Amino acid sequence: xxxxKLLGLFIIPMGLIIAAVPQNxxxxxxxxxxxxxxEANTRNQFVTADVVADMIIKKDPTLRLIDVRSQExxxxxxxxxxxxxxxxxxxxxxxxxxxxxxxxxNVLYSNGTLAANEAWMITRQLGYTNNYVLEGGLNYWxxxxxxxxxxxxxxxxxxxxxxxxxxxxxxxxxxxxxxxQAASDxxxxxxKPVVKAAAKKKKAAGGC
Amino acid sequence: MGPLAPxxxxxxxxxxxxxxxxxxxxxxxxxxxGFSSSRKLAGIFYGYDAVVLKVFFTGAITCMLGLLFMxxxxxxxxxxxxxxxxxxTSAIVGGVVMGAxxxxxxxxxxxxxxxxxxxxxxxxxxxAGLFLGIYGFAFTYGWWEKLYMANYLxxxxxxxxxxxxxxxxxxxxxxxxxxxxxxxxWAEKKFPREAY
Numbered sequence: 293x294x295x296x297k298l299l300g301l302f303i304i305p306m307g308l309i310i311a312a313v314p315q316n317x318x319x320x321x322x323x324x325x326x327x328x329x330x331e332a333n334t335r336n337q338f339v340t341a342d343v344v345a346d347m348i349i350k351k352d353p354t355l356r357l358i359d360v361r362s363q364e365x366x367x368x369x370x371x372x373x374x375x376x377x378x379x380x381x382x383x384x385x386x387x388x389x390x391x392x393x394x395x396x397x398n399v400l401y402s403n404g405t406l407a408a409n410e411a412w413m414i415t416r417q418l419g420y421t422n423n424y425v426l427e428g429g430l431n432y433w434x435x436x437x438x439x440x441x442x443x444x445x446x447x448x449x450x451x452x453x454x455x456x457x458x459x460x461x462x463x464x465x466x467x468x469x470x471x472x473q474a475a476s477d478x479x480x481x482x483x484k485p486v487v488k489a490a491a492k493k494k495k496a497a498g499g500c
Numbered sequence: 501m502g503p504l505a506p507x508x509x510x511x512x513x514x515x516x517x518x519x520x521x522x523x524x525x526x527x528x529x530x531x532x533x534g535f536s537s538s539r540k541l542a543g544i545f546y547g548y549d550a551v552v553l554k555v556f557f558t559g560a561i562t563c564m565l566g567l568l569f570m571x572x573x574x575x576x577x578x579x580x581x582x583x584x585x586x587x588x589t590s591a592i593v594g595g596v597v598m599g600a601x602x603x604x605x606x607x608x609x610x611x612x613x614x615x616x617x618x619x620x621x622x623x624x625x626x627x628a629g630l631f632l633g634i635y636g637f638a639f640t641y642g643w644w645e646k647l648y649m650a651n652y653l654x655x656x657x658x659x660x661x662x663x664x665x666x667x668x669x670x671x672x673x674x675x676x677x678x679x680x681x682x683x684x685x686w687a688e689k690k691f692p693r694e695a696y
Binding site: 314316 | 558568572671678682
């Protein structure tokens, strides 16, 4: 048989098979279970609420907040400038570029620490770096930043410094004794804390 | 799970060793296809010998099918395979320059080393011209830099820009290649050349 016909006879069926079969889109895990366990135990993926509040106020461009809760919860309240990647669709194609990159610092947060940490573990196993978890989640955020407790007079100075920072951060980010409901009023606004702080200060001054 | 080097399954030195062995195999295939004869190589432009088209396209199709099937079996992660970045202007200008050189000289860079290796003078002259061109480009890089870096398109895949899946585009390419081989064989009969 002519070489060309022989080649065609062999290669065309291979081509038909490869055209008919759907593409293999699974993401292989790049880290072994042991490696992920080690990383989880060193707890280096956590960032404290103070650090994130500082970055938001200073408008640090490397920060990217990612809300891993469902869309309804995200729309009720979210941190300023946060985007929503629900845990259920964490592995979909559209978010791969956001989670797998080395330019921005992705801070995942949820109501507590659990959901965000799970999301971190999964993305870490795929080999993605630059993903972190907000320690304490939104619950701690409200307690510490938005409604900071004045330390007792016997506490060391640094506690007072922390309290002062948190109070001003909280006012800049829309806190100062407000509840979740009021804070959600500004969830839909753009990242302009200066304007909001001026407006909120009037209310806070009145309340306190 | 491939590819081997990005996933650090082999060391850098093993990577170089594989490259060396593949280079030897490449040279062997070129020489055994008769590519050290410049008349055979230039034949594709005049119609009397289409061996260049057949060998390289068969190689490309085999590689493509191999990668697609390995991706299907989960043996390789195609996202990690290196794809040359596309600079459109450079690609077109470079293609014109390379094509003109090929017709005039009768060799392309790889085959010129094959010819030089078996002692062909025109192969050695071609290699000398190659180095002249490389050094000339390097020393006058300032004149070419803008042209060289123009029109950066990232690393697009034809299948992605046409909206087809990789496998379907593979099938189309196979059919196109077989059609081209058939036309080439017709051209070989139409423009025969006695001795070359």
